[in-house]
């Protein structure tokens with residue numbers, strides 16, 4: 001749609017829009033601003049479910065060679081430029097989700113953790129901005145055991161971050177990452193991930209429940225196997241009344257690369273071929289069903305729709321709407 005110049009120049013319209021900002025949002029922003037961090041909270045309804053996308057920051061780094069296993073650095077840079085991003089820099093956002101349903105509060109994935117620092121690890125301050133006490137979270141569900149998803153299970157003192165929560169983990173992830181023989185056989189670069197999984201999952205002791213493909217986290221939230229990124233990686237299907245949403249987890253990394261080019265394999269995909277097959281199948285399904293999706297590494301609010309486009313797909317991000 002062409003940009004209407006008169007609309008662009010209408011300062012009065014902008015002022016009117018700003019004054020209509022709901023109090024809850026303004027208060028959350030002010031509180032986060034006191035802490036020196038802008039709020040990254042997006043709330044919306046899915047049927048009777050109340051959902052919140054909560055940003056955990058972003059990782060910025062020079063685009064390394066081999067970032068995509070089966071595309072050249074030049075091709076990857078070109079794809080970033082086509083998305084109006086810096087072709088020499090990779091920026092990977094992180095966004096977790098809270099779902100309030102049936103009187104319970106569920107958190108899906110826990111971010112990098114408060115020790116991550118820098119431009120990462122903002123989930124806890126965003127939970128605070130959203131008025132959610134970590135002690136009030138009933139269930140924490142994990143998609144997979146990479147550090148940006150389980151890092152937040154422990155706080156800055158290495159105590160459990162969610163003291164009253166049941167921890168629901170994919171059985172395939174537990175079987176792989178918590179296996180002593182796998183840990184010993186792992187290449188040096190991957191050993192810290194095994195140690196982190198053992199420590200952070202282990203801290204929850206008896207409060208851990210293993211879940212398989214199609215298992216129920218809580219009524220209305222079911223797992224869907226999305227193997228390849230890691231051996232037991234899970235997506236989550238949310239259903240409330242006639243409304244459905246697919247929490248894609250890491251089925252795709254940054255959409256400018258992997259929604260546009262679903263065959264591309266990010267270096268973090270542990271089984272690249274299987275991850276690509278899963279990605280194509282999943283993107284095909286959610287676009288055919290016109291289903292709302294959430295992507296852990298999508299730009300904020302990390303919520304939207306997937307649209308088929310040629311040999312790939314496009315992400316149409318949700319527009320932020322004030323909750324009046």
Ligand SMILES: [Zn+2]
Nearest residue numbers: 146148250296
């Ligand atoms: Zn991730």
